[in-house]
Amino acid sequence: MTDIYDVMAKITALDTDSIEQARARQAQLTKPAGSLGRLEEVAVQMAGITRSVTPIVQRRAVVVMAADHGVTAEGVSAYPKDVTPQMVLNFLAGGAAINALARQAQADVTVVDIGVAADLEHPQLLSRKVRRGTANMAREAAMSQAEVLQAITTGIEVMENLAAQGVDLVATGEMGIGNTTAASAITASLLNVPAEHVTGRGTGIDDQQLTHKVRIIEQAIAHNVPDVEQPLDVLAKLGGLEIAGLVGVILAAAAHRIPVIIDGFISSAAALVAVALAPAARDYLFAGHLSVERGHRLILEKLGLEPLLTLHLRLGEGTGAVLAMHIIEGALRTHSEMSTFAEAGVSDKEA
Ligand SMILES: Cc1cc2ncn([C@H]3O[C@H](COP(=O)(O)O)[C@@H](O)[C@H]3O)c2cc1C
Numbered sequence: 001m002t003d004i005y006d007v008m009a010k011i012t013a014l015d016t017d018s019i020e021q022a023r024a025r026q027a028q029l030t031k032p033a034g035s036l037g038r039l040e041e042v043a044v045q046m047a048g049i050t051r052s053v054t055p056i057v058q059r060r061a062v063v064v065m066a067a068d069h070g071v072t073a074e075g076v077s078a079y080p081k082d083v084t085p086q087m088v089l090n091f092l093a094g095g096a097a098i099n100a101l102a103r104q105a106q107a108d109v110t111v112v113d114i115g116v117a118a119d120l121e122h123p124q125l126l127s128r129k130v131r132r133g134t135a136n137m138a139r140e141a142a143m144s145q146a147e148v149l150q151a152i153t154t155g156i157e158v159m160e161n162l163a164a165q166g167v168d169l170v171a172t173g174e175m176g177i178g179n180t181t182a183a184s185a186i187t188a189s190l191l192n193v194p195a196e197h198v199t200g201r202g203t204g205i206d207d208q209q210l211t212h213k214v215r216i217i218e219q220a221i222a223h224n225v226p227d228v229e230q231p232l233d234v235l236a237k238l239g240g241l242e243i244a245g246l247v248g249v250i251l252a253a254a255a256h257r258i259p260v261i262i263d264g265f266i267s268s269a270a271a272l273v274a275v276a277l278a279p280a281a282r283d284y285l286f287a288g289h290l291s292v293e294r295g296h297r298l299i300l301e302k303l304g305l306e307p308l309l310t311l312h313l314r315l316g317e318g319t320g321a322v323l324a325m326h327i328i329e330g331a332l333r334t335h336s337e338m339s340t341f342a343e344a345g346v347s348d349k350e351a
């Protein structure tokens, strides 16, 4: 069985030689120095991740981890929990937002049932139920330590299979009614900020429901007393089987030197846990976009990540991350396909 600590130990710093050579190449391309802005930084980071001076992307994938949340019993979402399995079937039928965007980006959609309460069967579904939804964190720990480890291991195995199939750019996605509550609770704990500062409207709750959601998160934290120095304790108690699965995806991708595009608030809560466990994983991440969900900005600031897009999305599923694939590939195209001043016979800046 996969040992998560072995995977974490394989995550190393970016390759400084490739970074230096990529920077030197950028300086020779036919454009004013620095004029491609963040695209230049993205290309250089990609070089450091892949150990290639001119990296290319050949196979893209988005992993959509789906699971249910016991805390939905407290009335924290605008939608019923039945939407989780219904949306899983929609992903498999190709009818969700993530399917349309993944087709455009030519990304494979891998859907994983890591803890949906209902029975689900489909030839394309990876059935990896750790349990049938988490327990209600307002009353008890969402998961046991064994379950959180199993969920992370599941994510690692899913990512390792994708790596074996040649996937070299991965996006994180999730589906789970109630999961903004779990993500907010994790974020409040790990960033040591009041729940109110990192709790948003998720699928669209009103002011009164938002106040109630904050109270439920405060109750969950007060009742479970997660050890904020132990990211796995926080993750187990405040939950999210799909969030734990994405922690595994992120760790395994970084261990395989595969860049990971993080989607919105929920995916970023997973990134926060992954980086708390293995700080070197941070340099393998790109923030696809800035979500409307309150708290997302704080996570990205903590991780030192600047979002590639700001489109006022608040959907999840991996939508913003898959959209950002186009930006990353634009960065790589310009970096590798542009001529140098010498090649094109264009005069460089006067010395
Ligand atoms: C039809 C539908 C499709 C979705 N796709 C993603 N989410 C998003 O909304 C949920 C989180 O919001 P909350 O915490 O308020 O429940 C997650 O499932 C997330 O992926 C959806 C939500 C709905 C209703």
Ligand SMILES: O=C(O)c1cccnc1
Pocket: 180, 202, 203, 263, 264, 265, 266, 267, 291, 292, 293, 296, 313, 314, 315, 316, 317
């Ligand atoms: O940012 C996200 O990931 C998000 C926000 C609201 C609802 N679902 C997901």
